[in-house]
Amino acid sequence: MANKYCYLFSEGNANMRELLGGKGANLAEMTNIGLPVPQGFTITTEACTQYYEDGREINDEIFAEINQYIEKMEEITGKKFGDKQNPLLVSVRSGARASMPGMMDTILNLGLNETVVETIAAQSGNPRWAWDCYRRFIQMYSDVVMEVGKKYFEKLIDEMKEAKGVTFDVDLTADDLKTLAGQFKAEYKNKIGEDFPDDPKQQLYGAIKAVFRSWDNPRANVYRRDNDIPYSWGTAVNVQSMAFGNMGDDCGTGVAFTRDPATGAKGLFGEFLTNAQGEDVVAGVRTPMHISEMENKFPEAFAQFVEVCRILEEHYRDMQDMEFTVEHGKLYMLQTRNGKRTAHAALKIACDLVDEGMRTPEEAVAMIDPRNLDSLLHPTFDAAALKAAEPIAKALGAAPGAACGKIVFTADDAKEWAERGEKVVLVRLETSPEDIEGMKASQGILTVRGGMTSHAAVVARGMGACCVSGCGDIAMDEENKQFVLAGKTYKEGDIISFDGSTGCIYDGVIPTVEAKIAGEFGRIMAWADKFRTMKVRTNADTPADAKKARELGAEGIGLCRTEHMFFGEGRIDAFREMICAETVEEREAAMEKILPYQQGDFEQLYEAMEGDPVTIRFLDPPLHEFVPTEEEDIQKLADAQGKSVEQIKVIIDGLKEFNPMKGHRGCRLAVTYPEIAVMQTKAVIRAAINVSKKTGIDIKPEIMIPLVGELKELKYVKKTVVETADAEIAAAGVKMEYEVGTMIEIPRAALLADEIASEADFFCFGTNDLTQMTFGFSRDDAGKFLNAYYDAKIFENDPFAKLDQNGVGKLMKMAIDLGKPVNPKLHIGICGEHGGDPSSVEFCNSIGLDYVSCSPFRVPIARLAAAQAALK
Ligand code: PEP
Numbered sequence: 001m002a003n004k005y006c007y008l009f010s011e012g013n014a015n016m017r018e019l020l021g022g023k024g025a026n027l028a029e030m031t032n033i034g035l036p037v038p039q040g041f042t043i044t045t046e047a048c049t050q051y052y053e054d055g056r057e058i059n060d061e062i063f064a065e066i067n068q069y070i071e072k073m074e075e076i077t078g079k080k081f082g083d084k085q086n087p088l089l090v091s092v093r094s095g096a097r098a099s100m101p102g103m104m105d106t107i108l109n110l111g112l113n114e115t116v117v118e119t120i121a122a123q124s125g126n127p128r129w130a131w132d133c134y135r136r137f138i139q140m141y142s143d144v145v146m147e148v149g150k151k152y153f154e155k156l157i158d159e160m161k162e163a164k165g166v167t168f169d170v171d172l173t174a175d176d177l178k179t180l181a182g183q184f185k186a187e188y189k190n191k192i193g194e195d196f197p198d199d200p201k202q203q204l205y206g207a208i209k210a211v212f213r214s215w216d217n218p219r220a221n222v223y224r225r226d227n228d229i230p231y232s233w234g235t236a237v238n239v240q241s242m243a244f245g246n247m248g249d250d251c252g253t254g255v256a257f258t259r260d261p262a263t264g265a266k267g268l269f270g271e272f273l274t275n276a277q278g279e280d281v282v283a284g285v286r287t288p289m290h291i292s293e294m295e296n297k298f299p300e301a302f303a304q305f306v307e308v309c310r311i312l313e314e315h316y317r318d319m320q321d322m323e324f325t326v327e328h329g330k331l332y333m334l335q336t337r338n339g340k341r342t343a344h345a346a347l348k349i350a351c352d353l354v355d356e357g358m359r360t361p362e363e364a365v366a367m368i369d370p371r372n373l374d375s376l377l378h379p380t381f382d383a384a385a386l387k388a389a390e391p392i393a394k395a396l397g398a399a400p401g402a403a404c405g406k407i408v409f410t411a412d413d414a415k416e417w418a419e420r421g422e423k424v425v426l427v428r429l430e431t432s433p434e435d436i437e438g439m440k441a442s443q444g445i446l447t448v449r450g451g452m453t454s455h456a457a458v459v460a461r462g463m464g465a466c467c468v469s470g471c472g473d474i475a476m477d478e479e480n481k482q483f484v485l486a487g488k489t490y491k492e493g494d495i496i497s498f499d500g501s502t503g504c505i506y507d508g509v510i511p512t513v514e515a516k517i518a519g520e521f522g523r524i525m526a527w528a529d530k531f532r533t534m535k536v537r538t539n540a541d542t543p544a545d546a547k548k549a550r551e552l553g554a555e556g557i558g559l560c561r562t563e564h565m566f567f568g569e570g571r572i573d574a575f576r577e578m579i580c581a582e583t584v585e586e587r588e589a590a591m592e593k594i595l596p597y598q599q600g601d602f603e604q605l606y607e608a609m610e611g612d613p614v615t616i617r618f619l620d621p622p623l624h625e626f627v628p629t630e631e632e633d634i635q636k637l638a639d640a641q642g643k644s645v646e647q648i649k650v651i652i653d654g655l656k657e658f659n660p661m662k663g664h665r666g667c668r669l670a671v672t673y674p675e676i677a678v679m680q681t682k683a684v685i686r687a688a689i690n691v692s693k694k695t696g697i698d699i700k701p702e703i704m705i706p707l708v709g710e711l712k713e714l715k716y717v718k719k720t721v722v723e724t725a726d727a728e729i730a731a732a733g734v735k736m737e738y739e740v741g742t743m744i745e746i747p748r749a750a751l752l753a754d755e756i757a758s759e760a761d762f763f764c765f766g767t768n769d770l771t772q773m774t775f776g777f778s779r780d781d782a783g784k785f786l787n788a789y790y791d792a793k794i795f796e797n798d799p800f801a802k803l804d805q806n807g808v809g810k811l812m813k814m815a816i817d818l819g820k821p822v823n824p825k826l827h828i829g830i831c832g833e834h835g836g837d838p839s840s841v842e843f844c845n846s847i848g849l850d851y852v853s854c855s856p857f858r859v860p861i862a863r864l865a866a867a868q869a870a871l872k
């Protein structure tokens with residue numbers, strides 16, 4: 001056989017996740033270790049890739065193999081598709097290499113038609129169950145395979161419930177459900193123009209295609225981009241014999257974790273619904289009971305389940321997230337995977353596993369997704385304010401965090417409002433996977449329905465967003481964008497706060513406070529620091545940023561963008577005077593005012609870093625970014641310069657450029673106005689001398705020249721710097737070493753790095769500009785067309801966020817290979833945005849950088865990513 005596209009569960013194992021996907025590999029592994037798994041087969045991820053290569057068609061070879069495996073499955077189970085005695089019913093589920101909860105499609109109860117329904121109704125003596133399965137199947141198949149919206153079917157259910165005067169689906173009788181199934185089929189024909197398919201094989205082919213197709217749905221694409229999952233991986237499809245949780249009150253279904261996914265606390269955590277199918281728990285349509293209540297209803301199955309949990313956790317040496325069904329009191333395992341968890345829980349679980357002897361500290365460090373740390377670094381509610389506040393309601397604390405914002409009712413509104421700078425909280429009856437972008441844009445998500453394992457909860461935890469779910473007290477009116485809670489009507493734009501740990505909801509604003517690295521977070525970071533070889537610095541422009549970064553573990557400043565020191569009120573005036581000066585004298589007069597600000601800030605940066613390196617980058621921005629645009633500011637500048645408004649406007653006009661990013665910026669400013677470099681050098685050296693004297697620590701300033709593309713350019717600016725610095729040091733009568741280095745951010749500098757290295761003490765890759773110039777994409781405008789690139793599958797990621805290792809990375813390697821032999825002492829880092837992106841950090845480690853530098857809140861992420869890179 002040239003290719004093998006299908007595997008029975010008994011043919012696979014946990015190491016085959018690339019081919020079988022996580023779900024398929026784990027179903028195989030559970031089968032191998034003898035757990036009760038309904039049997040079936042997995043269609044490989046390679047079949048999915050082939051489906052896309054063949055223009056979204058399943059080719060004959062794959063079809064033939066699927067047919068063969070249906071036969072094998074029929075043999076194993078002793079059941080047959082469409083059989084009048086013993087019909088085979090299956091579930092069809094997606095399962096990618098990395099788990100993507102809720103992002104792709106699932107179909108249950110496949111294999112049903114009216115004849116089969118009659119058969120299973122008679123065999124089970126439970127016609128209600130049989131017709132319930134059928135109406136569910138028609139609904140799911142229509143939605144997932146044929147893309148007829150769920151809402152048409154839900155409307156029919158609601159009408160039926162109203163006609164029968166009942167509130168819950170479970171109160172509908174067999175006859176009601178049979179009528180509904182008929183109505184559903186009519187609706188299907190009405191929408192699709194064909195009869196609903198009766199042949200189980202045709203149903204299965206449709207379902208398999210739908211799962212393959214769902215790999216490329218918009219929500220899966222967004223999820224993949226956020227989680228660094230390559231499109232090329234594809235998804236596997238699992239065809240599994242059905243176990244029924246909805247056959248009566250001795251049946252049920254549940255989702256459970258071996259530890260609490262929100263806090264990490266050890267112990268069974270989960271939810272259970274009697275007489276239900278898995279989708280009911282996950283979709284949050286009914287609010288389920290706590291897993292512990294299962295013990296009363298199904299003592300034997302519960303005892304067995306507890307044992308299975310123990311076996312699985314010990315086997316995988318990690319917290320497991322499992323789906324299971326109880327059919328007439330008998331337990332069936334449908335899935336296990338390493339459970340998604342909050343960042344807080346991830347840290348606790350990793351530390352506990354070390355303490356329990358299940359994992360080494362190295363493994364514990366490798367278990368944490370660095371991107372998740374982000375959520376721990378964000379504010380929590382001020383404890384005093386929280387204590388003083390009276391909750392208006394309490395629901396399930398599904399994903400921790402502090403959310404405070406204006407209420408919006410749709411995911412689209414959340415996105416739109418957030419884009420215009422509003423802080424919003426998304427309040428929904430329940431969320432569906434399509435809401436992912438709106439959820440991301442929100443401070444938090446509050447749902448009326450759903451439990452801890454509902455889609456909203458799982459997705460929120462995955463993205464580190466705060467979520468409170470299952471708040472049944474809310475009387476929701478989504479259509480009119482309002483709800484009533486605790487007697488008050490809340491409309492769009494009203495403010496509420498809620499706590500994702502306790503589930504408490506509050507009226508109005510509750511102030512928040514900054515987070516700290518302590519406890520398990522501190523323990524993991526200490527291990528990470530022990531294992532990593534690359535240093536982590538920060539990009540900090542103000543003393544406040546530097547202090548924050550130091551608290552978060554920064555080992556120096558890799559980039560201080562000196563132009564950012566002038567954003568504040570008061571300072572900007574002097575800066576404007578400098579850039580709008582017409583003569584050297586005018587410029588020097590303005591710089592006299594600027595120098596003390598810079599020097600003062602530099603002193604504070606040095607003090608904050610306590611002797612660790614501080615790299616000060618000389619002025620870089622296109623000047624027009626700083627010129628006044630408001631009449632009032634122009635007037636102020638005119639007064640300060642003793643000029644007329646018209647004269648100032650002429651000067652401002654003269655600063656306009658066609659392409660400012662490639663215009664008068666970077667070291668070009670120091671070439672045209674060397675006096676700026678003189679002033680900045682004075683500020684750097686004087687600050688360093690003062691702090692050295694004050695603290696007794698030898699400060700060795702690092703001066704960084706931006707946007708260099710030519711050796712002579714660097715030499716020219718460096719000459720000004722060195723002459724000024726040496727004069728300052730001599731005048732102060734002290735001994736001080738300093739370094740002059742350059743950013744490598746123009747491709748030409750990378751190409752000629754051997755020449756540049758002869759004049760540079762260090763290189764620092766400015767991968768923002770290097771990406772901009774390597775691709776020729778404007779970093780300010782790329783957002784406008786990158787979405788089209790994702791849709792066309794030209795790019796999977798934003799190259800400004802995740803380093804393009806093939807192109808930009810090649811230039812970086814080249815620069816290192818050319819530069820180091822010329823200047824073996826050359827130290828090399830990165831300070832573009834990529835310095836805080838885990839996969840880019842790994843790359844930087846692999847090419848031998850000495851440090852990465854990133855924004856303060858990403859320092860812990862970079863520390864952990866650097867450790868993981870070193871451990872790989
Ligand atoms: C860069 O270009 O990567 C860089 C750090 O500098 P800036 O973003 O200030 O241009």
Ligand code: MG
Pocket residue numbers: 706745766768769
């Ligand atoms: Mg730059």
